[in-house]
Amino acid sequence: MLRLLSVLAVSMLTLGTLLAQETADYYRQNCMSCHTVGGGRLTGPDLKNVTERKDRAWLARFMTDPKAAIDAGDPYALKIFQEARGVMMPALPGMTRARAEALLDLIQTESAKEKSIFAGVQISDRPFTDRDVETGHAIFTGAASLKNGGPSCIGCHTVNGMGGFGGGTLGPDLTTVFERYQGRKTLSTWLSAPATPTMQSIFKKDPLEPEEILSLVAYFQHTLTRNPEDASTARLNFILIGLAGTIVLLGLFDVVWHKRFRAVRRPLVQERQLESHP
Amino acid sequence: MNVRSQISMVFHLDKCIGCHTCSIACKNIWTDRKGTEYMWWNNVETKPGTGFPTKWEDQEKYRGGWELRDGKLVLKSTSKAKTVTNIFHNPSMPSMDDYYEPWTYKYDELFNAPEGSDQPTARPVSMVTGEYINVESGPNWDDDLGGSRIYAESDPNLKGLSEEQRQQLSAVERLVLFYFPRICNHCLNPSCVASCPSGALYKRGEDGIVLIDQKRCRGWRACVAACPYKKTFYNWSTGKSEKCVLCYPRLETGEAPACFHSCVGRIRYLGVLLYDADRLEEVAKLPDEQLIDGHRSLILDPHDPEVIAAARKNDIHDSVIESAQNSPVYKFVKEWKIALPPHIEFRTLPMLFYVPPMSPVMANRNDDTVSSVSDEFFHDIEQARVPLQFLANLFGAGHQGKLLYALKKQKAVRVYRRSRTVGDIPMKTAEAILREADCTVEEAEGIYKLTSLCTFEERFVIPPMHREEAIEMMKDPQEHKTAVGFGFLDPPKRGL
Numbered sequence: 001m002l003r004l005l006s007v008l009a010v011s012m013l014t015l016g017t018l019l020a021q022e023t024a025d026y027y028r029q030n031c032m033s034c035h036t037v038g039g040g041r042l043t044g045p046d047l048k049n050v051t052e053r054k055d056r057a058w059l060a061r062f063m064t065d066p067k068a069a070i071d072a073g074d075p076y077a078l079k080i081f082q083e084a085r086g087v088m089m090p091a092l093p094g095m096t097r098a099r100a101e102a103l104l105d106l107i108q109t110e111s112a113k114e115k116s117i118f119a120g121v122q123i124s125d126r127p128f129t130d131r132d133v134e135t136g137h138a139i140f141t142g143a144a145s146l147k148n149g150g151p152s153c154i155g156c157h158t159v160n161g162m163g164g165f166g167g168g169t170l171g172p173d174l175t176t177v178f179e180r181y182q183g184r185k186t187l188s189t190w191l192s193a194p195a196t197p198t199m200q201s202i203f204k205k206d207p208l209e210p211e212e213i214l215s216l217v218a219y220f221q222h223t224l225t226r227n228p229e230d231a232s233t234a235r236l237n238f239i240l241i242g243l244a245g246t247i248v249l250l251g252l253f254d255v256v257w258h259k260r261f262r263a264v265r266r267p268l269v270q271e272r273q274l275e276s277h278p
Numbered sequence: 279m280n281v282r283s284q285i286s287m288v289f290h291l292d293k294c295i296g297c298h299t300c301s302i303a304c305k306n307i308w309t310d311r312k313g314t315e316y317m318w319w320n321n322v323e324t325k326p327g328t329g330f331p332t333k334w335e336d337q338e339k340y341r342g343g344w345e346l347r348d349g350k351l352v353l354k355s356t357s358k359a360k361t362v363t364n365i366f367h368n369p370s371m372p373s374m375d376d377y378y379e380p381w382t383y384k385y386d387e388l389f390n391a392p393e394g395s396d397q398p399t400a401r402p403v404s405m406v407t408g409e410y411i412n413v414e415s416g417p418n419w420d421d422d423l424g425g426s427r428i429y430a431e432s433d434p435n436l437k438g439l440s441e442e443q444r445q446q447l448s449a450v451e452r453l454v455l456f457y458f459p460r461i462c463n464h465c466l467n468p469s470c471v472a473s474c475p476s477g478a479l480y481k482r483g484e485d486g487i488v489l490i491d492q493k494r495c496r497g498w499r500a501c502v503a504a505c506p507y508k509k510t511f512y513n514w515s516t517g518k519s520e521k522c523v524l525c526y527p528r529l530e531t532g533e534a535p536a537c538f539h540s541c542v543g544r545i546r547y548l549g550v551l552l553y554d555a556d557r558l559e560e561v562a563k564l565p566d567e568q569l570i571d572g573h574r575s576l577i578l579d580p581h582d583p584e585v586i587a588a589a590r591k592n593d594i595h596d597s598v599i600e601s602a603q604n605s606p607v608y609k610f611v612k613e614w615k616i617a618l619p620p621h622i623e624f625r626t627l628p629m630l631f632y633v634p635p636m637s638p639v640m641a642n643r644n645d646d647t648v649s650s651v652s653d654e655f656f657h658d659i660e661q662a663r664v665p666l667q668f669l670a671n672l673f674g675a676g677h678q679g680k681l682l683y684a685l686k687k688q689k690a691v692r693v694y695r696r697s698r699t700v701g702d703i704p705m706k707t708a709e710a711i712l713r714e715a716d717c718t719v720e721e722a723e724g725i726y727k728l729t730s731l732c733t734f735e736e737r738f739v740i741p742p743m744h745r746e747e748a749i750e751m752m753k754d755p756q757e758h759k760t761a762v763g764f765g766f767l768d769p770p771k772r773g774l
Binding site for chain 1: 328331332333336339340341367369370371372373375376414415427428431432503
């Protein structure tokens with residue numbers, strides 16, 4: 001009996017830790033890019049002692065469907081919406097009432113600590129140098145590979161002035177991302193744990209290193225001086241380059257296969273008819 | 279010695295009247311389906327002429343057949359590497375225009391025309407697109423057009439002829455033409471089989487008939503480019519290639535192929551040849567002038583006990599050996615040496631042989647009268663209207679020797695028979711001419727008999743096909759017999 005009880009206790013304990021671990025991972029993947037616990041506000045507010053500022057029921061309701069709360073005109077929801085300069089908290093995948101409660105438990109525990117593990121990424125505050133910008137450019141274009149093996153930005157993104165075909169068009173143009181993400185701190189935190197589904201699935205396994213984030217942020221601050229690329233110019237360039245490439249390629253085919261079979265009968269008849277009736 | 283059996287053929291061009299009955303018989307049986315309208319597995323060409331497809335003999339353009347490169351036999355049209363690089367575009371592929379766009383007529387417009395002041399007409403429509411077309415060419419567009427400026431003068435076999443000879447070929451009162459019926463040659467070294475990336479073509483073990491497996495064909499059309507005789511065709515409807523099957527279902531039931539059966543001039547002969555498969559490569563690599571002798575040396579004497587023993591060792595049935603002993607093809611090709619392979623310089627070692635035609639006597643034209651230049655009853659071969667070099671380009675890889683031999687022998691037989699039946703030529707002269715032509719009296723009688731008085735059974739010596747032996751290799755023939763003959767017809771279609 002005693003043994004059975006101890007086994008039960010151990011398994012429950014393990015289960016408890018596992019659950020706690022799972023919640024922490026969820027926080028890291030979904031919350032950390034906008035919120036800190038005791039690290040000041042990013043896009044979203046600092047969550048230290050949030051459970052004391054507002055009751056748990058309201059918080060859990062807001063977490064499961066932020067848009068509904070804002071649309072319903074809830075005054076507190078509208079207030080934090082304004083504070084976030086109109087960036088709405090996205091509906092998170094897998095967010096349930098139970099998950100929200102678990103997250104609030106986690107935040108409460110972390111708030112009690114002097115230094116929470118979610119206080120934000122420690123990225124140096126030193127002023128950016130030209131070297132940082134250069135390194136950032138290299139990382140963006142893929143000239144320098146990422147330490148953990150993640151793909152380079154250019155695969156999906158572009159910034160103005162990439163030249164040639166420009167960067168990728170799958171993700172958004174990042175020329176003014178520094179401004180959109182409200183500066184160095186927010187952007188750095190976001191990059192340390194990207195929250196969009198595409199970015200997350202790619203960089204969850206191969207996260208960016210703090211130095212790499214610093215360089216990239218420096219680069220994005222640098223590109224702020226440029227205007228985002230005019231889409232129509234980019235498209236025109238693309239079409240023109242494509243057209244020129246096609247002509248070159250067709251010319252090449254013509255040279256490579258210059259001995260290819262061409263019509264026999266028609267040229268023969270035409271040539272002979274020309275000879276007899278010039 | 280690795281003895282194999284091969285159904286082989288002889289076409290006696292001296293007897294061909296160019297009636298196209300063979301082509302029609304074939305068309306009605308095999309190529310009247312959608313997608314095959316433009317195909318003529320059997321066609322009859324007028325020579326000099328450009329044939330079907332236009333100028334098919336010009337391998338500078340069509341790149342069919344084999345060539346010797348650094349002592350190696352390689353395909354002109356493709357190779358392992360080229361199969362990959364040319365996978366989306368085969369640069370040696372003839373277009374339908376080089377064959378012809380098949381058409382029919384809108385007969386409805388003719389029969390159902392309302393009464394009016396104009397004669398109603400049936401306009402031609404394409405059998406491919408269904409649109410009205412201007413008919414510009416056909417499968418025998420230059421039929422009987424010897425001497426034509428466009429077609430006859432563009433015959434690739436005119437190579438090496440002097441300007442005078444060329445002019446004679448088209449001069450009024452002198453122009454000459456003969457017919458050249460063609461089917462698949464069922465070659466010993468078929469380039470179509472070698473070129474297929476899907477391994478869909480094969481040469482049937484028991485009789486050497488070259489076939490395309492419709493289930494394995496993926497429509498790459500490498501065979502179309504590789505066949506120098508352009509006798510594989512692409513069916514645009516099923517997406518598979520097709521070719522002459524030598525009417526094997528008829529052969530298996532002891533009937534001659536339809537084109538043979540229907541031949542009005544009785545020019546076609548069919549029989550088994552035994553050949554030595556071990557020496558194929560060696561022979562296919564011989565220099566042009568030795569190819570015909572080499573090819574003949576591959577064909578084995580079916581009476582030779584050694585050959586018979588080797589044939590038996592290779593599971594060739596006694597009845598097939600017996601059939602080979604009676605083969606008319608063996609007599610024409612090997613004994614009498616008057617049948618020659620077409621364009622053997624393509625090195626596919628064709629197994630269809632042609633007895634070259636005796637052409638009309640050369641004439642002289644003085645003002646309004648035309649007279650023979652030869653005093654002899656049967657003119658000199660060298661004086662024939664068709665220049666020897668032209669025939670040599672067709673049947674002798676450009677060398678006249680074998681042609682001269684074959685034609686002289688034919689002439690000798692005529693002289694001999696004239697002497698026998700009419701008697702206005704002394705037998706002594708006839709015998710001298712026979713001797714000169716390397717022909718004995720018995721041989722002359724044999725040639726005469728098989729040329730003029732041949733019966734159905736003498737022309738077509740069809741061996742029992744022994745399908746049961748081929749089936750036995752895969753399956754119990756008894757079981758096979760009870761498992762076929764009832765089921766679903768599975769028409770070929772695009773894709774896997």
